Amino acid sequence: MKKLSLIATSAMGLEAIVGKEVKDLGYDCQVENGKVMFEADEMAICRSNLWLRTADRIKIKVGEFQAKTFDELFEKTKALNWGDYLPVNAEFPVIGKSVKSTLHSVPDCQAIVKKAVVEKIKSHYKTEGWLSENGPFYRIEVALLKDIATITIDASGAGLHKRGFRMDQGGAPIKETLAAALVLLTRWNPDRPFVDPFCGSGTIPLEAAMIGQNIAPGFNRDFASEAWDWIGKDKWDIARQEVEDKAKYNQPLDIQASDIDHRMVNIAKENAEEAGLSEFIQFKQMQVKDFTTTKEFGVIVGNPPYGERLGEKREVEQLYREMGQAFSSLDTWSIYMLTSHEGFEELYGKPATKKRKLFNGFIKTDFYQYWSNVRPPRN
Known part of the structure; x- marks a missing residue:
């Protein structure tokens, strides 16, 4: 070695x-x-x-x-x-x-x-x-x-964001690597509910499902270095066997993904089927203002529209207000939103517990984090 x-x-x-x-x-x-x-x-x-x-x-x-x-x-x-x-x-x-x-x-x-x-x-x-x-x-x-x-x-070949199963991505998809980072930043664990109310083609809930079941993101694709003799097929076989051994395919998950656009919901479903994860994610066409739940101690992660395009800003600002109202009673939930809109907190109706600067492609964004003050009961 x-x-x-x-x-x-x-x-x-x-x-x-x-x-x-x-x-x-x-x-x-x-x-x-x-x-x-x-x-x-x-x-x-x-x-x-x-x-x-x-x-x-x-x-x-x-x-x-x-x-x-x-x-x-x-x-x-x-x-x-x-x-x-x-x-x-x-x-x-x-x-x-x-x-x-x-x-x-x-x-x-x-x-x-x-x-x-x-x-x-x-x-x-x-x-x-x-x-x-x-x-x-x-x-x-x-x-x-x-x-x-x-x-x-x-040593990778195609970029690592290419997981090997996305059939279709719709309009403005978030990169899988960024989506995974958003999920990891929440410290969500798989025994808690997870919701993405702006799921688009399903990238964030798919990354959450893979994290929840400890499925390696590269399990379904090839890499340039697999053809290199000085690494050798044996090492790749061992590494892929580790991937299989460490996966928790029986881990139950409670993941809900919704979007206002029924076409995007259908694309997200197809992507989940291709990834073999469709049974772990409930997809639904829904506006964020209609979101309700009786569940507790969940995590909401979203990449909503930013209002960057001409004529969309007013619509998006109304969406942020409705989101704040819909989530206002979720005392036990933690909420995380990625947007480039600098007035998000005011529109949402509440200052974030923490903000983190991130880039979505070339767009400078903030990841607004609203942490629940209520601790989940110990099992």
């Missing part, structure tokens, strides 16, 4: 949640802007891809160094131990980005890194001529920030 420098990339505002997930997998980590870094072995690549609900990707850091000239970038990239990662027939496109760096031409940086890796591979495998690039896929990234080049290989 070799020691690897791994990076779990993260949306802004979710770094601490990704860090907690990495620690829960048993790895010490360091949290920085947009990423969580940890040292681990090959098994960690399998486990972190399968289990991290809120990370965007898992990357292997091959090297990091200062590069102010193209020669420096070429020589230092070539000096890295590419033979430890790439077979002679690897397919390895190079992507890049550059922020506040002398080497600001990204296409040039990509071309130089590509050339340096080709040279090193030829030297390592003692081969000449063209490399076939018809083997396993390794996407390399060169990221320059203030003249420091970080060279990574993407």
Whole structure:
């Protein structure tokens, strides 16, 4: 087993949640802007891809160094131990980005890194001529920030938000990684009721169901690194067996999801069926103002309309007022809403216990948290 420098990339505002997930997998980590870094072995690549609900990707850091000239970038990239990662027939496109760096031409940086890796591979495998690039896929990234080049290989493939079962997503879906973060931030546990009154295509209730039954978010999909010989099929088999062993398929759940739009409710139902979770979520077409319940100590999580589009603002503000009235008697419930509308608390009729800044895509939002003051009875 070799020691690897791994990076779990993260949306802004979710770094601490990704860090907690990495620690829960048993790895010490360091949290920085947009990423969580940890040292681990090959098994960690399998486990972190399968289990991290809120990370965007898992990357292997091959090297990091200062590069102010193209020669420096070429020589230092070539000096890295590419033979430890790439077979002679690897397919390895190079992507890049550059922020506040002398080497600001990204296409040039990509071309130089590509050339340096080709040279090193030829030297390592003692081969000449063209490399076939018809083997396993390794996407390399060169990221320059203030003249420091970080060279990574993407171990995920498609972004980790792609769980592998969404049939349809409707208009403005929330990313699965953000949805999972919203659920985790509530500290909900599966013996309590869970409600999403703005379910759209069902992303939040589906993430809640997977969390409630401890189902790994990557259970139903493939990863680029599954084809890498130096990790090996055996390790992936062990990691996938762990996923199966740790799932709590018999855990009963009380999850209700509703939306004003019956078409979205139907899409959400289809997505739940595809994920194998339809029996654990009750879907209903309903306006939030009609929500009532006799249950206690539940959690409501929602991503309501924000009123960003022209002509929608007044309608959305009325919706927030109605929501505040509908939820005003739920003394034992905790309520969590994500919106970019800065007047939310006033419209809702109550200041939040806590606010957390998060980004929904490129939209700056706040996660308004209303905690119940009533403690549930101890069992």
